[in-house]
Amino acid sequence: MSERDQDDLSKWIEGKLDDESLASSYSKEDINKFKAILNKVDSFEPAQDLQIDIDSIVSGGKKSGSVFMGGNLRLAIAASITVLLISAAYLFFYHTTKVSTSFGETMVFTLPDGTTEVTLGPNSSLSYNNRRFPRKRRVRLDGQAFFDVNEKGDFKVEFEDGEVNVLGTEFEVLEYESGLKVACYEGKVSMSYESQTQEIEAGELIRFIDGVTDSRLIDTQSPAWIKGTSSFEDAPLKEVINVLKSVFEVEVITNDIDLERRFTGKFNHENLELACKVVFSSLSVDYTLEGKTITLSSK
Amino acid sequence: MSTSKNVCDETVFREVYRLHGKSLSNVLYYQFGDLEKSKDFIQEALIKLWENCKKVSFEKTRSYLYSVAKRLFLDDYDHEQVKLRFREKTLSISRDKTEMNPEFNMLESEFKEKLEQSIEALPEKQRMVFLMNRIDQMPYKEIAETLDLNIKTVEKHISAALKNLKGNIEELKNIKI
Numbered sequence: 183m184s185e186r187d188q189d190d191l192s193k194w195i196e197g198k199l200d201d202e203s204l205a206s207s208y209s210k211e212d213i214n215k216f217k218a219i220l221n222k223v224d225s226f227e228p229a230q231d232l233q234i235d236i237d238s239i240v241s242g243g244k245k246s247g248s249v250f251m252g253g254n255l256r257l258a259i260a261a262s263i264t265v266l267l268i269s270a271a272y273l274f275f276y277h278t279t280k281v282s283t284s285f286g287e288t289m290v291f292t293l294p295d296g297t298t299e300v301t302l303g304p305n306s307s308l309s310y311n312n313r314r315f316p317r318k319r320r321v322r323l324d325g326q327a328f329f330d331v332n333e334k335g336d337f338k339v340e341f342e343d344g345e346v347n348v349l350g351t352e353f354e355v356l357e358y359e360s361g362l363k364v365a366c367y368e369g370k371v372s373m374s375y376e377s378q379t380q381e382i383e384a385g386e387l388i389r390f391i392d393g394v395t396d397s398r399l400i401d402t403q404s405p406a407w408i409k410g411t412s413s414f415e416d417a418p419l420k421e422v423i424n425v426l427k428s429v430f431e432v433e434v435i436t437n438d439i440d441l442e443r444r445f446t447g448k449f450n451h452e453n454l455e456l457a458c459k460v461v462f463s464s465l466s467v468d469y470t471l472e473g474k475t476i477t478l479s480s481k
Numbered sequence: 482m483s484t485s486k487n488v489c490d491e492t493v494f495r496e497v498y499r500l501h502g503k504s505l506s507n508v509l510y511y512q513f514g515d516l517e518k519s520k521d522f523i524q525e526a527l528i529k530l531w532e533n534c535k536k537v538s539f540e541k542t543r544s545y546l547y548s549v550a551k552r553l554f555l556d557d558y559d560h561e562q563v564k565l566r567f568r569e570k571t572l573s574i575s576r577d578k579t580e581m582n583p584e585f586n587m588l589e590s591e592f593k594e595k596l597e598q599s600i601e602a603l604p605e606k607q608r609m610v611f612l613m614n615r616i617d618q619m620p621y622k623e624i625a626e627t628l629d630l631n632i633k634t635v636e637k638h639i640s641a642a643l644k645n646l647k648g649n650i651e652e653l654k655n656i657k658i
Contacts, residue, residue, distance in 0.1 A: 189636065192621075195643060212647065216643055223612070226569060
């Protein structure tokens with residue numbers, strides 16, 4: 183539209199221009215349609231009234247001066263109730279809860295639906311909306327977690343490039359820089375990652391790494407890391423190194439080592455030296471361990 | 482010294498709420514499409530303002546409240562897609578839902594629905610500007626100040642919004658047929 187038309191139209195909307203002045207640019211029919219839209223929208227209002235308890239905000243701010251002065255018990259009770267309400271209001275508004283673990287740490291907790299148990303792996307975080315959760319079971323994961331979802335109903339795990347949807351099941355999700363691993367121990371899950379969607383049955387494990395999908399069978403009841411061990415079967419070295427990093431808080435300098443090489447075996451989360459020995463020696467990779475840095479080189 | 486009203490004064494604070502509470506909660510609704518959160522976040526912004534009443538001048542309260550509440554929306558990863566539903570003010574001469582809307586040749590109820598969908602589909606700024614002007618009857622100048630836009634830009638958004646709505650409703654109608 184020309185600048186002139188646009189000017190006229192905005193003036194007409196404002197009521198500063200009559201229909202005739204608009205007739206050079208728009209048909210009678212168009213003008214009537216514009217009017218119908220404006221009339222309708224003018225009759226609209228948001229479907230809920232704003233009711234904010236301004237009194238509690240104002241009295242809440244004054245709590246510091248009036249709480250225990252004067253020794254009047256009733257006043258003290260009334261004031262402390264106000265204080266309590268205000269702090270409840272704070273909890274109510276800050277309703278996104280985030281649970282995080284540090285390196286080498288795992289944590290078990292129950293989500294607000296009261297039945298879903300989560301084991302959060304090392305160096306991971308899980309957030310969810312406290313208030314909305316019972317209605318809409320949705321969590322956001324960075325890192326690794328094992329979920330035991332008991333109750334029927336939708337349950338969704340979101341991460342940076344995709345999501346996993348579940349119905350009554352036990353499963354594990356591990357997200358890392360270049361990909362994602364989902365293992366299903368019970369029931370069935372459906373996952374979308376980047377543009378792919380795939381169903382995963384109980385006893386199946388799927389890896390998406392750098393656009394390559396590979397699937398395999400698992401024969402355990404739950405991931406080994408829950409019990410303080412990491413166990414791998416034909417896993418790319420890349421994945422093993424990621425686990426080493428989050429369990430032991432180490433830096434790994436990989437130099438020219440082929441990270442697609444496969445590793446089968448397990449290590450305990452207690453002993454870094456032993457873990458390095460198990461992983462790298464079995465792959466015939468030389469390594470040096472200094473403080474928190476592992477440097478790799480080919481033999 | 483400035484003779485500005487003191488926001489820490491309870492009467493002044495209540496005035497701030499009366500002046501801006503509802504209108505800003507509506508602006509946030511038009512922007513993010515979540516009525517419940519718009520209300521929650523404005524309430525939270527008011528609590529913050531009361532705590533910081535010494536630092537904010539009366540004239541700046543509107544933009545203070547808006548920017549605090551907007552930040553809360555932007556930080557809230559969980560917020561849903563824009564979903565706007567309106568009820569019609571009882572006093573207006575709204576036509577019966579089962580009557581025909583002659584301009585668009587569809588049922589009134591259908592017209593309302595398609596109009597809501599088309600509003601949701603508008604670009605954010607067009608949607609905000611248009612609804613602030615029509616529903617809250619805010620003059621262009623005031624809209625420009627609230628959203629920190631040039632008044633010419635506001636005019637551009639509002640005329641574009643109206644044309645887009647018309648086009649969109651016509652299109653939605655054709656799809657049905």
